[in-house]
Amino acid sequence: MNQNRHKEARQILGRVKRDEFVGRSAELQRLVSHATGSGRLENAGHRDAGRGLLVLLAPPAGVSELLRQAYDELFNNREVVPIYFALPETETTAVSVAIEFLNTFLLQYVAFRRDEPSLCRLSLTLNDLVQLATAADLPWIEDLVEAYNRQRFGRDDRELVRFCLNAPNRVPPHYGRPFIILDAVRLANYSDSPVPLATEIVRSLTFSNLPFALAGLRREVLDAVARAGGNVTSLEVMRLEPLSEEDGRNLVTSAARRHQVVINDETRDLLVQQLEGSPFFMSALLQSAREKNLKLESYLACERLYVDELMGGRLHRYFSSVLEHVAPEPETRAAVVRLLCEAAPTGNRVASIDAWRKRLNLAGVEFEQLLRALHIQELINWDGEMVDAAGASSVWKDYLTSRFRLDALREPRALVVADVMADALKRAPQTVARHYRRAASPRLRALLGQFNLQRVPKRLFDFAEFASVYKGAAPEEVAAGLDADTELLRLPQVFHTASGVSFSPQLRQFGEESSVVAHAFEGLNYTDANEIVWLVAKVDSKLEADRDLTASWLDRLEGLARQSGFLRTQSWLIANEGFSAEATELLREHNAYGSSQQQLEVLSARLSEAAGATQPSEEANEFTLILPMGDDNELLAATTVEQIARRLNFSPEAINQIKTAIVEACINAAEHSLSPDRKIYQRFRVENDKLVITISSRGIVPPNIQGHIEEKRGVQLRPDDNSDEAQQRRGWGLKLIKTLMDEVEFERVDEGTSLRMTKYLRKSA
Amino acid sequence: MGKTLKSNVRSHCVGTTAVVYASDYLNKLTGERIERECKKQLDSGARALVIDFSDTELVNSIGISILLGIIHIAEKNGALVVFSDVNEQTVHLFEMLGLTRHVVLAKDEQEALSRLSTSPAQSQTIGH
Numbered sequence: 001m002n003q004n005r006h007k008e009a010r011q012i013l014g015r016v017k018r019d020e021f022v023g024r025s026a027e028l029q030r031l032v033s034h035a036t037g038s039g040r041l042e043n044a045g046h047r048d049a050g051r052g053l054l055v056l057l058a059p060p061a062g063v064s065e066l067l068r069q070a071y072d073e074l075f076n077n078r079e080v081v082p083i084y085f086a087l088p089e090t091e092t093t094a095v096s097v098a099i100e101f102l103n104t105f106l107l108q109y110v111a112f113r114r115d116e117p118s119l120c121r122l123s124l125t126l127n128d129l130v131q132l133a134t135a136a137d138l139p140w141i142e143d144l145v146e147a148y149n150r151q152r153f154g155r156d157d158r159e160l161v162r163f164c165l166n167a168p169n170r171v172p173p174h175y176g177r178p179f180i181i182l183d184a185v186r187l188a189n190y191s192d193s194p195v196p197l198a199t200e201i202v203r204s205l206t207f208s209n210l211p212f213a214l215a216g217l218r219r220e221v222l223d224a225v226a227r228a229g230g231n232v233t234s235l236e237v238m239r240l241e242p243l244s245e246e247d248g249r250n251l252v253t254s255a256a257r258r259h260q261v262v263i264n265d266e267t268r269d270l271l272v273q274q275l276e277g278s279p280f281f282m283s284a285l286l287q288s289a290r291e292k293n294l295k296l297e298s299y300l301a302c303e304r305l306y307v308d309e310l311m312g313g314r315l316h317r318y319f320s321s322v323l324e325h326v327a328p329e330p331e332t333r334a335a336v337v338r339l340l341c342e343a344a345p346t347g348n349r350v351a352s353i354d355a356w357r358k359r360l361n362l363a364g365v366e367f368e369q370l371l372r373a374l375h376i377q378e379l380i381n382w383d384g385e386m387v388d389a390a391g392a393s394s395v396w397k398d399y400l401t402s403r404f405r406l407d408a409l410r411e412p413r414a415l416v417v418a419d420v421m422a423d424a425l426k427r428a429p430q431t432v433a434r435h436y437r438r439a440a441s442p443r444l445r446a447l448l449g450q451f452n453l454q455r456v457p458k459r460l461f462d463f464a465e466f467a468s469v470y471k472g473a474a475p476e477e478v479a480a481g482l483d484a485d486t487e488l489l490r491l492p493q494v495f496h497t498a499s500g501v502s503f504s505p506q507l508r509q510f511g512e513e514s515s516v517v518a519h520a521f522e523g524l525n526y527t528d529a530n531e532i533v534w535l536v537a538k539v540d541s542k543l544e545a546d547r548d549l550t551a552s553w554l555d556r557l558e559g560l561a562r563q564s565g566f567l568r569t570q571s572w573l574i575a576n577e578g579f580s581a582e583a584t585e586l587l588r589e590h591n592a593y594g595s596s597q598q599q600l601e602v603l604s605a606r607l608s609e610a611a612g613a614t615q616p617s618e619e620a621n622e623f624t625l626i627l628p629m630g631d632d633n634e635l636l637a638a639t640t641v642e643q644i645a646r647r648l649n650f651s652p653e654a655i656n657q658i659k660t661a662i663v664e665a666c667i668n669a670a671e672h673s674l675s676p677d678r679k680i681y682q683r684f685r686v687e688n689d690k691l692v693i694t695i696s697s698r699g700i701v702p703p704n705i706q707g708h709i710e711e712k713r714g715v716q717l718r719p720d721d722n723s724d725e726a727q728q729r730r731g732w733g734l735k736l737i738k739t740l741m742d743e744v745e746f747e748r749v750d751e752g753t754s755l756r757m758t759k760y761l762r763k764s765a
Numbered sequence: 766m767g768k769t770l771k772s773n774v775r776s777h778c779v780g781t782t783a784v785v786y787a788s789d790y791l792n793k794l795t796g797e798r799i800e801r802e803c804k805k806q807l808d809s810g811a812r813a814l815v816i817d818f819s820d821t822e823l824v825n826s827i828g829i830s831i832l833l834g835i836i837h838i839a840e841k842n843g844a845l846v847v848f849s850d851v852n853e854q855t856v857h858l859f860e861m862l863g864l865t866r867h868v869v870l871a872k873d874e875q876e877a878l879s880r881l882s883t884s885p886a887q888s889q890t891i892g893h
Contacts, residue, residue, distance in 0.1 A: 653853070660824075664826055732829065733827075
């Protein structure tokens with residue numbers, strides 16, 4: 001039962017007040033819900049309450065404040081006993097970590113039971129804690145401490161580690177259910193420990209019946225769970241992504257207010273963009289501004305502080321500690337810096353593992369440990385064979401460059417500082433401008449991600465055609481014209497999008513957002529023949545893009561396709577003001593599409609509208625009916641749809657047409673689908689001027705139906721004596737449906753078929 | 766002429782013309798019953814078939830394909846086929862699927878019988 005005795009937000013371990021903690025509210029809520037079980041399915045039962053939550057973050061995202069806030073909230077709402085433990089910053093042994101965990105656990109447990117949060121901030125011995133234990137807790141805590149004292153003098157370190165980590169399981173039932181919040185961001189510091197700490201932590205948590213949250217670097221935590229023989233799929237996962245732009249702005253505003261640092265909207269946006277939504281970087285910079293009593297009212301002030309931080313402040317300390325951990329030997333560290341620094345600007349970011357081994361001159365195990373550490377910190381991507389030195393934040397790259405110039409090239413510090421600051425200042429307006437451009441224009445990747453077999457006017461992909469009809473036309477005229485357009489293009493179903501930069505580093509010079517590679521399927525079948533890759537690029541041109549510019553982009557995209565081994569591609573260029581006549585000709589020669597910004601925006605609006613239309617609206621009246629196949633059950637469907645159609649005042653003739661169509665659709669669904677559940681799923685959606693009926697079934701898609709789906713084959717009106725009788729009937733059924741209904745379309749489903757039929761209400765009919 | 770049991774297809778003969786009654790829903794099952802009845806009538810010497818749709822509200826494509834099969838069988842047997850009392854919607858479907866190219870449509874059973882009696886083919890058949 002929730003006693004709710006202390007609903008006021010007492011700040012216990014949190015470093016900021018609850019109302020000043022911004023940007024991770026949803027994650028905080030999820031953590032708290034996970035601990036209390038309130039966020040899970042109602043029927044999950046109590047057994048499920050022991051499930052763990054992995055909080056996965058990409059470096060250098062911070063997590064400790066989120067976990068501390070969760071601790072405070074859980075302490076205050078009194079439903080579970082929160083235990084927060086962070087692996088120490090300074091490297092120590094697994095045994096000392098485990099003993100410290102035991103101490104922390106007992107300290108926080110006693111504080112909770114006594115409802116004295118101030119105890120959490122004290123440094124107390126186990127004997128002190130025995131003295132402070134409540135009368136009810138005294139027996140088991142005494143037993144625990146006695147057992148610990150026996151265990152600590154044993155010779156088996158691993159046993160001692162296990163004993164300490166498993167201490168929360170000794171809390172008797174009904175004495176409070178501990179919820180372990182373990183901040184393992186520094187787990188990498190213990191990779192050389194004789195006792196495998198990561199494995200022991202994962203086992204103690206996952207083998208326990210207690211709920212827990214284990215937070216750490218995503219690659220490391222997932223690896224640790226796998227090594228410990230844990231099953232990630234049995235655990236819940238929460239990924240901490242960089243803050244959204246809005247959350248980032250809120251965080252900067254809140255932190256600036258808290259630290260009494262003067263900022264303005266421009267510098268706030270710059271900090272969010274330049275620091276890539278990292279709460280750690282943003283907080284570090286504002287904290288430093290407070291300490292130096294700086295006002296951040298200009299780009300210059302921001303960049304000056306940024307470079308200071310990079311060369312000797314928090315950012316510097318953070319990256320230095322990462323590097324020192326990755327490569328403790330100075331010589332190796334210098335070689336790593338050189339390798340990483342040289343790889344980035346030349347574009348040769350991917351190298352074989354042998355190339356790295358030669359450059360670093362390291363033996364097998366040591367070399368692998370280094371690569372693994374770099375991989376965990378996401379400074380490289382290592383798949384066992386190749387090393388990709390891309391990725392990582394631009395802040396890291398700035399650090400790396402300065403470090404390389406100072407340490408390896410021995411350039412004067414003043415020169416490096418001046419250059420880094422000059423670069424940062426030159427980049428600042430571009431960074432913010434890029435952000436504004438991104439915010440102002442429909443994002444290509446998001447747009448392509450919406451492609452899902454919709455039919456759209458083909459003119460939207462042909463600038464010359466579009467301009468010849470709609471140049472100078474009002475938006476309403478364009479919309480009306482496109483609505484009436486009969487020449488349609490069926491978009492593919494896009495299942496994966498990535499920046500073109502991910503495939504071709506040379507495209508980076510044009511910006512991450514300028515090109516997109518979208519993997520897709522045309523038609524409803526996931527087959528080789530239907531697979532296609534759309535190569536899309538935004539061409540930067542204030543006027544109509546000319547032939548040369550268009551040619552250069554087509555070359556880039558086609559080169560990317562060749563390098564990547566894409567078999568079927570569709571190029572699509574987008575230029576703000578469209579394309580010149582010569583460029584249009586070139587596009588046609590290459591079978592490429594070309595659109596203007598206006599066409600792109602119209603397309604985006606139409607797709608969003610269509611997506612919205614598929615969402616149930618309050619006004620929509622929707623009925624669903626599930627019928628077993630067979631026994632003339634299609635008649636029940638026909639009767640149902642008749643009643644619904646009458647409500648819409650369809651004419652008797654139209655009602656008969658709808659009934660016949662639905663009967664045919666049901667027969668199609670039932671025949672040859674090998675449906676495993678032998679059911680027909682029907683949805684009737686009543687809208688103002690139409691009735692939309694969807695008939696679905698599970699199972700396979702028969703080849704002859706496939707022909708209709710793909711619209712590649714005609715329908716036989718006359719039965720062919722040599723053909724299969726059932727096939728003739730099927731052909732007739734689909735022909736009937738298409739003739740009787742106004743719109744007929746097969747929807748994309750993973751299994752079986754789904755036929756959507758629309759009949760419009762015509763008042764005059 | 767006596768009519769068959771309710772569970773089967775109703776039919777009766779007028780001379781060498783068999784009148785077969787379709788049920789309210791013409792689907793695979795009821796279509797095959799009609800087909801069986803028509804074959805039986807043809808085997809018994811019927812020279813013309815009237816299929817009456819006065820009770821039929823709904824037909825499906827399988828039922829229609831069976832009707833087409835009946836038309837072919839009748840043609841092979843040199844018999845004429847007339848569909849009587851077909852509702853407007855069903856006529857539309859028959860037209861759509863090309864059935865009306867192979868059969869005569871009559872307003873009702875009487876008209877069907879009367880048209881058959883004046884048909885040269887039927888007269889010829891009857892004359893044999």
